[in-house]
Amino acid sequence: AQKITQTQPGMFVQEKEAVTLDCTYDTSDPSYGLFWYKQPSSGEMIFLIYQGSYDQQNATEGRYSLNFQKARKSANLVISASQLGDSAMYFCAMRGRLYGGSQGNLIFGKGTKLSVKP
Amino acid sequence: DAGVIQSPRHEVTEMGQEVTLRCKPISGHNSLFWYRQTMMRGLELLIYFNNNVPIDDSGMPEDRFSAKMPNASFSTLKIQPSEPRDSAVYFCASSLQGDEQFFGPGTRLTVL
Numbered sequence: 001a002q003k004i005t006q007t008q009p010g011m012f013v014q015e016k017e018a019v020t021l022d023c024t025y026d027t028s029d030p031s032y033g034l035f036w037y038k039q040p041s042s043g044e045m046i047f048l049i050y051q052g053s054y055d056q057q058n059a060t061e062g063r064y065s066l067n068f069q070k071a072r073k074s075a076n077l078v079i080s081a082s083q084l085g086d087s088a089m090y091f092c093a094m095r096g097r098l099y100g101g102s103q104g105n106l107i108f109g110k111g112t113k114l115s116v117k118p
Numbered sequence: 119d120a121g122v123i124q125s126p127r128h129e130v131t132e133m134g135q136e137v138t139l140r141c142k143p144i145s146g147h148n149s150l151f152w153y154r155q156t157m158m159r160g161l162e163l164l165i166y167f168n169n170n171v172p173i174d175d176s177g178m179p180e181d182r183f184s185a186k187m188p189n190a191s192f193s194t195l196k197i198q199p200s201e202p203r204d205s206a207v208y209f210c211a212s213s214l215q216g217d218e219q220f221f222g223p224g225t226r227l228t229v230l
Contacts, residue, residue: 035218045209045221091161105151105174106211106219108161 002027004094006109013082014117020067021077021112023092033095034075035106036066040088048090051075079114087116120144122222124210130228136198139225142191143212151219152185152195153209161209167193200229 003026013019025034036048051059051066059066067076079086090113093106123142131137143150151166165175167187178185182201187193197204205228211219 037221043207043226044223045211047218047220050218105163105166106153106161107163110160 002029002032002094002107004092004107004109006092006112008112009110010113010115012115012117013079013086015084016081018078018080019082019114021079021090021092021114023075023077023109025073025075025092025094027073027094034066034068035093035095036064036075036077037091037093037108038086038088039091039111045091049077082116084116084118087114089113122210122212122220124208124222124225126225127223128226128228130230131200132230133201134199135229136196137200137204137227137229139195139208139210139227141193141195141210141222143193143210144220145191147212147214147220148190149213149215149219150187150193151209151211151213152193153211153221155207155209155224156205164195164208197227200227202229205229 005024007022032053034051038046038048049059049061049064049066051068058068063080065078089111091111092109095104125140149168152164153161154164155161163177165178165185166173170187183197185195207224207226209224210222213219
């Protein structure tokens with residue numbers, strides 16, 4: 001079965017410092033996608049970054065980067081130069097099994113609540 | 119683009135009543151997903167459609183839940199009869215061919 005594990009229920013980081021949010025996954029499919037979403041207190045789900053299982057390089061999007069270690073089945077999110085506005089829940093997700101080539105659903109971890117201290 | 123549109127944003131109803139949630143995906147997207155978020159269970163898939171066809175409804179809790187997608191620009195999730203344990207935030211999301219999923223703002227449902 002496919003599964004996403006986020007072991008950090010909550011984390012604190014000082015403003016302007018970097019922080020790593022952990023994510024491990026389990027799948028037997030050779031092709032999969034890994035995603036990170038941010039959910040601020042307002043409730044919306046905001047896409048941050050994507051890593052494909054065959055991508056050779058780690059994904060980066062501005063201050064976000066994904067530390068993808070395929071052999072260890074980990075896909076940690078690194079946020080550099082934290083800002084107060086980064087305080088939110090962060091969800092790691094994996095694209096589920098494809099059906100006949102169609103897009104699969106996302107399987108989410110339980111999330112990590114990040115608090116940025118001034 | 120307006121993004122994924124969901125209505126209503128908030129719904130308060132009494133146990134036993136019918137509830138209908140609505141979703142308009144991003145134009146051109148061919149996959150639509152309904153998720154439910156609760157404190158206890160987190161984010162979980164209810165059902166998803168590809169090209170308006172239901173692909174995986176294994177997450178639909180029981181017969182009280184039903185979903186339709188009559189065309190590429192509209193989907194509904196219906197709960198009949200509603201129960202207090204259905205209280206949650208219901209998200210609709212859409213995507214195109216394996217790309218990232220874009221979420222709507224969600225509908226916060228409270229069943230009294």
